[in-house]
Amino acid sequence: MQSETSPSLSRRRLTAGTASLCCLTLLPSHARGKTPSLAVGDFLMPVEEKNGACLTESQIRNSNTAIMCWPVSAQTHQPRMETPYNRLWVMRTHAGFRGYSVICQHAGCLVSDWDSATHRLTCPCHGSVYDVEHDGAVVGGPAPLPLPFATIAVTDGYLRLASDFSAKVGGHASRAD
Numbered sequence: 582m583q584s585e586t587s588p589s590l591s592r593r594r595l596t597a598g599t600a601s602l603c604c605l606t607l608l609p610s611h612a613r614g615k616t617p618s619l620a621v622g623d624f625l626m627p628v629e630e631k632n633g634a635c636l637t638e639s640q641i642r643n644s645n646t647a648i649m650c651w652p653v654s655a656q657t658h659q660p661r662m663e664t665p666y667n668r669l670w671v672m673r674t675h676a677g678f679r680g681y682s683v684i685c686q687h688a689g690c691l692v693s694d695w696d697s698a699t700h701r702l703t704c705p706c707h708g709s710v711y712d713v714e715h716d717g718a719v720v721g722g723p724a725p726l727p728l729p730f731a732t733i734a735v736t737d738g739y740l741r742l743a744s745d746f747s748a749k750v751g752g753h754a755s756r757a758d
């Protein structure tokens with residue numbers, strides 16, 4: 582049985598994971614799946630991470646940043662890249678560390694813009710704005726529902742998922758574009 586205490590991924594594993602990501606971008610959206618498959622206890626790896634290192638509290642504790650991450654299985658140490666619906670924006674809020682879905686609740690675009698001053702996430706497709714300090718509440722634009730989030734705990738300095746998403750992830754209207 583593999584240990585859960587070694588969250589750093591080997592370069593070889595990351596390379597394999599990156600290859601998977603490249604494959605994902607070539608697949609039509611219906612083939613990628615829209616059901617998140619993360620699990621409580623997962624580590625979190627920044628999508629820009631090149632060496633497979635998982636996110637630590639010290640990297641984000643004193644900043645207003647939000648970091649887009651893949652969940653990483655605590656059992657296999659593999660990033661869960663099977664669907665883009667697994668990605669989360671990870672940040673510190675007044676309620677603690679949280680991971681918000683990157684999929685807009687309007688029509689499923691990527692919620693790509695983080696405002697560190699207001700702690701709001703914005704979807705550029707039609708301008709939906711979500712307030713991460715108020716459980717992802719919609720404060721602008723056409724999104725009909727708050728942005729789902731997962732709670733995050735700190736274990737031995739590493740950020741790890743402490744819950745599933747708070748609600749169904751994904752667009753709730755037909756894509757207009």
Ligand code: FES
Binds near residue numbers: 687688704707708724
């Ligand atoms: S898909 Fe995000 S605002 Fe429309």
